[in-house]
Every structure is written in structure tokens, then in C-alpha cells.
Amino acid sequence: MADVSVATPSRQDGGASGSEAVLQVRDLEAWYGESHVLHGISFDVKPGEVVTLLGRNGAGKTSTLKSVMGMIGRRTGSVRYEGHELIRMPSDRIARLGIAFCPEERGIFASLDVRENLMLPPTIRSGGLSLDQIFGLFPNLKERLGSQGTKLSGGEQQMLAIARILRTGARFLMLDEPTEGLAPVIIEQIGHTIARLKSEGFTILLVEQNFRFASTVADRFYIVEHGKIIDGFASSELQANMDKLHTYLGV
């Protein structure tokens, strides 16, 4: 089924379909120092959806996530989450509204052991996964609790990075390239995890280079190029859009 808000993702009016969106981004622009990285990003994410931002390296996908999270110094436009305007909010307050971010470089702390890394993000509301549930999802972590965070394998570090934000009670997760550099069997495990989280009602905004992986987990896709959303379609429209997609992504 074609989705109305998907068909015209770049429109500027922020119209009626936005009312049901949990995250509503309009005309988002952002700067790293002098460098203008986002040039008017507009998109919606609805409750319980998995939405993936696709695009080439340097297109502005990571910058979009960081702008939503308030981690980029200068940004304009509008980012609304559950009715709160985030554009002027510092990132610690944004996190307290229930948005959690898993960075591309994973951000595991070397001076903390695995348990400390896992327990680091404060609980922001009830309803987060218990440690038992987390160890059910990622059994490897339980055996490595005493290890230094950065001594884990790449796959285990990724699991730790996802696990620690599931504890906090945040219901909106932003995952930046969770499969980057990982073995196929681990990518599969992360795919199962995302599907499981979706079935439990989490809303997920994903950035991926791995299109094959994204196509297995996402409900909708947006294409980012030169700091703008240039197209978007639902998972069901994927086959019909393959040619366009190859052009966009250069794959």
C-alpha cells in the first residue's frame, strides 16, 4: 500500500498526516562549524514503524540523526517529538523525552567495563527491558560483564551499544549503521533483534548502507542526498522502485 506521507516526503507544509507522526522533521538544516551539512530535511516517523534513511556516504544520514538528538551545534527548522519542539533543546533533555541514540562508532567506553557500559545510560522512564530480557536477546554479554568495554569483538560491542539503550525505557531508537563491519551471522542476529523490538512496539529510525539488510527490517525508506530527502517509499513498493534506487545509491 502506498502511504500518502511517503509519496511526498519532501513537501514543506507539514500537513495533516503529521498529526499521527511521533517524530516530525521539517526543513531541518544543520552546520558543523562553517560546513552546511543539512539543507532542509523533512520526514515523518509514525509510532511503531521502522524507518530507514538510505543514501551514499556523506549524504547527511548520520547528521540527520545527530540533529534530531541535538548533538550538532547549529541547526534550524523544526524537529517535533510527541509534540515537543526539539530544535533548541540540549541533547540531555531530548534523551529524557524518550529518544535513544546508538552511534555509528558504537561509543563503547574504554575506561568502563561491560557492566558499567551497560548500566551507564540513566533510566528515563519505566518500561525499559530488564537485565534478564537483555541477556535473553544478547546472551554473549552476560559472560563478558567483567571485561573492559573495548575488549569485546565488534559484534559484541554493537550488541552492547544497542542493549544499553534498551534498558532506559526510551521508546524511540535511532540506530546508526548497526551492521557496519559485522559478520553475516551477527547481522542476522541484529536483524532478529530489530524485528523483535518492532513487535514490542518500539519505533526505530535506522541509518544503513547495507540496503539488503535494511530491506528485511524496514517499513519505509527515505533517500538522503546532499543534505535533503529526495525520495521515499514503503517496503511494499520496493520492487517497483529498484531501478531508481540503484541510481540513487550507485549500487
Place this chain on the structure above:
Amino acid sequence: MSISLPALSAQLLVGLINGSFYALLSLGLAVIFGMLNIINFAHGALYMMGAFCAYFLLNAFGLNYWFALILAPVMVGIFGMVLERTLLKWLTGLDHLYGLLLTFGIALIIQGLFQNYFGSSGLPYAIPDQLRGGVNLGFMFLPIYRGWVVVFSLVICLITWYLIERTQFGAYLRAATENPALVRAFGINVPRMITLTYGLGVGLAALAGVLSAPINQVRPLMGADLIIVVFAVVVIGGMGSIMGSIITGFALGIIEGLTKYFYPEASNTVVFVLMVLILLVKPTGLTGRAT
């Protein structure tokens, strides 16, 4: 050469006392450097303020040593937090040189003001009644106050170590030292933590100042003289390691004490000679992490 045990132990005790001050001060410097990325050249002036605080609490308000031990670190710590909020916060993202200039300038202003009002000679501060006198250990006479300073400093150092290495607040602190932006994105108010951390480091300096008041006199330049050696201690130990600062502080105090006994001519320079030697072999300091 024959060794005189009483003389040797007396110098060792002096070394341990100095080591206590080195440890407390370098610990604060390490905590501040880790979190704020600032080499706090105002540390000596804040140590001096701790001693003056004790002096005023006693002479203006009649509050004795034991009150000063708690109140002076709190008061100077609050002063430090105001400094951080009004001045130091602007240093974020700037080169280390700016931090050096600003904190050194603050130190000069504070010391200058105190010198203007109190001159350069020292004000006396009496040893509290409960800690007067001494014990004869057989091989040496131990003044109780000096023993107290060593033990109390060690306890404070270990509490600070525990706070940073074993508690949730410490985990926030260590994580924010590595990646403040991400810690903030987890919902932790990192700017407030930075202010508290500066207050903690400054409070440790003020505490050392109170401990020192009955031993050394309360003088406006008492910190300026000490802080040069403390920076050498920090360079030797390596910035950023808590236990490293504590151990290096005490160890260098002892080495200095031993040098005073065996080769007094070198006692003022031994720390700097060691610094040069260690930097030649290990440029990040003994416990420093290469970055």
C-alpha cells in the same frame, strides 16, 4: 656512611607529609584535566585560599580546625564552581594555551589580592588541641599532627579513588572524559557534571590547604611555591590516572625525603631530574594512556 635511623625517619616523615600534599593536589589536577581538559594553574592559589579560609573561620567566626576541614573545601569549592561557570566554560574547544593563560592569570590575581591585604609573611595557625604533642616510636619521635595529615590524606585519596572508579557518578565521569557528547545524549547533564568536577578538584586543593595551615604558615604565596613541584609530579605520574596520581604523589614525596637525607644538595631538584628522565623514556608519564 653510617645511617642514623632517627634522622632518616625524620626525613622520611617530611617526605610523606609533602607526598600527602602532592597526592591531594595532583589528584585534583588529574580529575579536572580529565573532565575539563584544562591544566588548572589556579590550583596553587585555591590551595592557599583553603588555608586562608581556615584562618578566617578561626579568627573571625571562632570556628576551629574541625569546622574548617569541612567548611573550607566547600566554600572554596563553591568559589571554584563560580569560576568555572563564569570564566572557564568559555575555554571549551580552545587550545590548551588559552586554559593555561586564563588559569595562570586567575592565580596571579588571587595571589596578588591576598598579598596586597596580608603581605608576604605568614600568619600563624595553631595545631588543634586534640592533635598536639607526639609519640615516641622508639626509633623516632612522631608529632601526632603530622601523622594525622598523612593518614587523613591517604583516606581522602582512597575515597576519591573509590568515588571515581567504583560508583555510578564515577562511571559518568569516566565516560564523559572519553566522549562527553554521547554521555549527554544519554540524558546526563554534562555541563553540570563539569562544574561539580571542578568543584571537587578545587575542594581537594582547599582541603590540602587546611591540612597545611598548622604545618606551614598561612601565606599568600604558599601555593605558588608548591604547585611547581606538583606539576612535575603530575607530569611524572601521567595526567588522567587517579591511582597513578596518588601513588606518584606519595612516592615522590618519599624520594624527596630520602634525597634530603642522603644527598641534601639535590633535594630541591630531584623531582625535576626524575621528570626529565621519565619523559625521555615514557613521554605520556608513568601511568599515562597514549592518545
